[in-house]
Amino acid sequence: MRIIQEDKKKGVIELIPETLDDLWHLSHIIEEGDLVSSKTTRRIQDTSGERIRRDRGVKKTFYLGIRVESVKFHRYTGKLRATGTIEKGPEDLVPLGSHHTIEIKLNTPLRIKKETWSKWALRRLKDAIESSKRLYAIILALEDYTADIGLIRQYGIEYYGPIIGGIPGKRIQTKDRRKKIIQFYEKIIEAIKNLKGIELIVIAGPGFTKTDFHSYLKEKHPKLAKISIIESTGTGGRVGIQEVLKKGTIERAATENRIAKEIRNVNEVLEKIAKSSDLIAYGEKEVTEAANMGAIKKLLIIDKLVSEKETLLDLVENMGGEIILISSEHEGGKQLEALGGIAATLRFKIH
CATH class of the missing domain: 3.30.420.60 (eRF1 domain 2)
Structure with missing residues (x-):
């Protein structure tokens, strides 16, 4: 991931995703209500003549901004799509207010405008940028x-x-x-x-x-x-x-490597649960109690819960706990989701 431009006052960040993992991170950074702008291609019907052309129209590429309603990352195809209503674009080509889906592509600039950038959205962006700098x-x-x-x-x-x-x-x-x-x-x-x-x-x-x-x-x-x-x-x-x-061997392997690490962390939690360990907590109630006591050594949280659990994440981090985001797209994520989407290994017993 590479940042091209950042305007904190306006809540605008323009960036370029460079790997499949960048697209996965963006699928959780982009939220409903965000204004997302990028180049897009749309088939435009030519009505310049007396009769509307009978063919499917002409493909045209232009800059378009949509107010996001939903975001979907397709794990098997590696495609990220944001759907919403058009707010910015050439009015002679697209009617404002109509629905459109932008496919967010690798190595193509993307502009995201939020009312407020949360600490965890910025952290996720920073992690993606740092990982791209490493000699992986x-x-x-x-x-x-x-x-x-x-x-x-x-x-x-x-x-x-x-x-x-x-x-x-x-x-x-x-x-x-x-x-x-x-x-x-x-x-x-x-x-x-x-x-x-x-x-x-x-x-x-x-x-x-x-x-x-x-x-x-x-x-x-x-x-x-x-x-x-x-x-x-x-x-x-x-x-x-x-x-x-x-x-695309490198991109696939990088994604598989991240998934393998996440699954290992989930398996560690499952093994402790199977052994009835006292140094484990799972589910919102138990994890919150452990966080308030400063007992959390490592917190695992499903990616879908991050935006609504920011206060809890801040508390864990302030107490010196490590936070690991787990994707809901793989088996490990589904196993964590079955535990309430959140679990933690502990420094000491809480009961």
């Missing part, structure tokens, strides 16, 4: 024992390499050849270990080298193997890196 993932493209690394950064791809293996021909299957292959792999691993904060390594390429390298990781560097996935491409080098980017 790298793409390692391998071909003919040459390695290129693409560092995925907010402003684009930063390239590192190539790392040359200098391996003898395939027909020469000797111990010396394998030794040189391992030396080549270790050079790559050394380069990767110098990069901080990596949560995902995509190992890509056209041949068997990528799978052999992954097998070597599993044997010698299991921690790196755990955060690695294999992706087939038609070539290596920078072209191979671009091929991985076009496939």
Whole structure:
């Protein structure tokens, strides 16, 4: 997520969503009553002639603002749509007051105007921005024992390499050849270990080298193997890196990684409940009581409840508790919802 412009007095923030997770965050930042503006495409009927054209009209793209009535994030298609009545736009093309749905797209500017930006909406926006600044993932493209690394950064791809293996021909299957292959792999691993904060390594390429390298990781560097996935491409080098980017592998993996973390937190709560632990609270009444006593170590709350529980969240945070938002879109979220949408692990017993 990237902020283009911010006017606190007018309650306006203009931004650009850059990942699928950004769209998910926006699905909870945008609320009913907000004024949302973006480029949109609408089919306009041509009535300039004596007879209305019999075809479906002409597609035109223009800037449009709607007063939001509903927001829907489609998990499987990765699409975010806001529906409402049109308040801003070219009156010769769209009638003000009519209904319209804006599809909020990646890398397309979006303007959000609120009467009041809540602390938690701004926090969520800040978290999305901070996560986009981190070096989350790298793409390692391998071909003919040459390695290129693409560092995925907010402003684009930063390239590192190539790392040359200098391996003898395939027909020469000797111990010396394998030794040189391992030396080549270790050079790559050394380069990767110098990069901080990596949560995902995509190992890509056209041949068997990528799978052999992954097998070597599993044997010698299991921690790196755990955060690695294999992706087939038609070539290596920078072209191979671009091929991985076009496939959307990084975005899907980032979303899956966030979901996995959320599910782990929910499972921790469920395990404590199954063991009848005294250091757990769930449901609004129990969690509120624990919050008032300053007993909450970690609070899990379903995303749909955040806007109505801001006072409780402020209290937990002021008492030094950690707050984790859980998406209602996955199984972990549904399990938390069954507990009332809110649960907490505790520092001490409250009963």
